[in-house]
Amino acid sequence: MDGRQEKGPGTAGGNATGFGWALETTLVHAGRVPRAPVSTAMPIYPSTSFQAPTPEELDAVLGGEAAGYSYTRHANPTVDALANAVAALEGGETAVCYGSGMAAIDAAFYAAGVRAGDRVLLSRDLYGASLNLAQGIWGEAGVETVVEDFGDLDRVEAALRRHAPRAMLFEVLSNPLLRVADGPALVALAARYGTVSIVDNTFTTPLVCRPLAWGADLVVHSATKYLGGHGDATGGVVVGRAAYRARLLQYVKLRGAVLGPFEAWLVHRGLRTxxxxxxxxxxxxxxxxxxxxxxxxxxxxxxxxxxxxxxxxxxxxxxxxxxxxxxxxxxxxxxxxxxxxxxxxxxxxxxxxxxxxxxxxxxxxxxxxxxxxxxxxxxxxxxxxxxxxxxxxxxxxxxxxxxxxxxxxx
Ligand SMILES: Cc1ncc(COP(=O)(O)O)c(C=O)c1O
Missing domain, CATH: 3.90.1150.10 (Aspartate Aminotransferase, domain 1)
Structure with a gap:
């Protein structure tokens, strides 16, 4: 982690991030590598494995007792740089990157603890593949999907009360008719009924909405879209509280839905603008x-x-x-x-x-x-x-x- 972030100047201002910087400043500086004495750009670490100075240190990294890198499917510095930047932008304690937005959504369901016998509540206006993922793959695994009109808060509340879903997922700006969801109210309803709220912030970006500040539990992005911005990299990110980190990482380690370092680098470069x-x-x-x-x-x-x-x-x-x-x-x-x-x-x-x-x-x-x-x-x-x-x-x-x-x- 870059020391400049941790010691970020405490600027005031309506859109200050968790580091005390305005979003524009965070976009330019967040997620830079530690001890980067020469390169002004974030290096790409294509390495699949990393050497530690001593076996004791590698042992500690592999055992999870020390921060560091051992194997890229577990963690990679270039990918972490992007994750740190997106966490800073969304005001989250942690973020984990995935190979696509769909993998990020899948990981968010997993991190929310969704399992056989549970229900998930989804907005009717959701991106089609997100609905298919829930109804198809999670459905086959014994999860029931409830679909509701998220423009109607009474109906959403009734569904929360009746079905007690483990998690709910919605987008702030629907596609293609651009209906706006009342994010703060929806997130508050989910919290009242003990449902994990997941917000797909792909279309709105942290420049427009920062759902964690509303109290959302998890934010997902297809980084393929505005974050990367140049149509040349596919990726996804989930952001949330530190308590979710273990499951978010477990997903990437065991399902192997890894974001490649080059794609991470492309998205991170895009993020700066x-x-x-x-x-x-x-x-x-x-x-x-x-x-x-x-x-x-x-x-x-x-x-x-x-x-x-x-x-x-x-x-x-x-x-x-x-x-x-x-x-x-x-x-x-x-x-x-x-x-x-x-x-x-x-x-x-x-x-x-x-x-x-x-x-x-x-x-x-x-x-x-x-x-x-x-x-x-x-x-x-x-x-x-x-x-x-x-x-x-x-x-x-x-x-x-x-x-x-x-x-x-x-
Ligand atoms: C709102 C939204 N979420 C998630 C996704 C999935 O992202 P990806 O294509 O990176 O898997 C998309 C893709 O179009 C999307 O529009």
């Missing part, structure tokens, strides 16, 4: 949403800060003035126009991720919501004309021009 990238992406998204909405050329423009979005009031309260970097559109012409739109995009790529420096467009009916029946999609508010834009760092005028020409409205 998160404030700049995400800030610009949110600004671009807001401008784009406002202009597309004003154009009157779409059946619907979805963005939480637009006055007609159903979560507008919650967005103001929970998201602190930012609306995230995703804009969802409904094309009037349904599936035919959606395919035409994807074909005609030139600047914007047609691909399935968010958080990259370039703008990407996803067609939920073909990708994220493919496995749902049309009626179920309709119930969720997703139609054959719905397309999702994950807004990047290009100039907003260029994104706007591409979207308008692709919609055939120029």
């Amino acid at each position: 998160l404030a700049v990238r995400y800030g610009r992406q949110c600004d671009n998204a807001r401008l784009l949403a406002e202009r597309l909405d004003a154009s009157g050329r779409f059946a619907r423009v979805v963005y939480p800060l637009l006055p007609h979005h159903p979560s507008r009031a919650l967005a103001d309260r929970i998201l602190g003035g930012r609306g995230g970097a995703v804009v969802t559109l409904e094309l009037r012409g349904g599936r035919e126009q959606a395919f035409d739109f994807l074909r005609r995009l030139t600047l914007v790529g047609s691909a399935t991720s968010v958080g990259d420096v370039y703008t990407l467009c996803l067609y939920p009916v073909m990708a994220s919501h493919r496995n749902l029946a049309p009626a179920e999609r309709a119930r969720m508010g997703i139609t054959d004309g719905t397309v999702r834009l994950a807004v990047g760092l290009e100039h907003v005028d260029d994104i706007l021009a591409d979207v308008l020409q692709a919609a055939g409205t120029d």
Whole structure:
């Protein structure tokens, strides 16, 4: 651990981190290696095993009595640097990295103590693979999944009372309709009923929400998205109190869901510019949403800060003035126009991720919501004309021009 972090200057300020620094400062400095006398950049330690100066020291490291490194599946300095940085950003006591966001979610369920005979409570708006993980893999292991509308606090409370779930999982900003969850209220409800609350903060990032400060037990990230930010590394992180560390580490050691040092390095490098990238992406998204909405050329423009979005009031309260970097559109012409739109995009790529420096467009009916029946999609508010834009760092005028020409409205 870098001594500078431990002795971080005690700056005041609304967004000071656990080290007393503002988030922007923490992004640039958190997680640097100890005794790095030459390299100004974080080194990559690709080593699978590490030598100790003496057998006694290696014995102590392997026995868990001393901090240090023995084998990369147990711990690696480059991966730890990223974990420390994300822990600092989220204000958590500990963080452990995994090979993907899905592995992180799986590890969070494990760390929460979920086991056969338990129930887990999941938000209906959750990322599809998270629902499939719970219903499929955990379901086969004897865990029952209860799915509820997390926009309705009364229903969530009723589910907590009735099912006494071991853990619950939700995202603050839903995908692709960008409904905002009342995170602080949901976390408080979970605590009241003794349920471990897990918040997926992938879409919102610690720049918008820091769920541990609400009292959440665990925060998960797909680091593949905004944390890494360049579309070139897959990873995941779980952050929480120190009490969870043993199980979070046990998972990575025994399931082997390891994040590679190079991927950790890429994500950590991306993290240093998160404030700049995400800030610009949110600004671009807001401008784009406002202009597309004003154009009157779409059946619907979805963005939480637009006055007609159903979560507008919650967005103001929970998201602190930012609306995230995703804009969802409904094309009037349904599936035919959606395919035409994807074909005609030139600047914007047609691909399935968010958080990259370039703008990407996803067609939920073909990708994220493919496995749902049309009626179920309709119930969720997703139609054959719905397309999702994950807004990047290009100039907003260029994104706007591409979207308008692709919609055939120029
Ligand atoms: C909100 C959210 N959580 C988790 C994941 C899973 O992350 P990964 O693809 O890194 O496994 C995704 C992937 O799209 C996601 O959107």
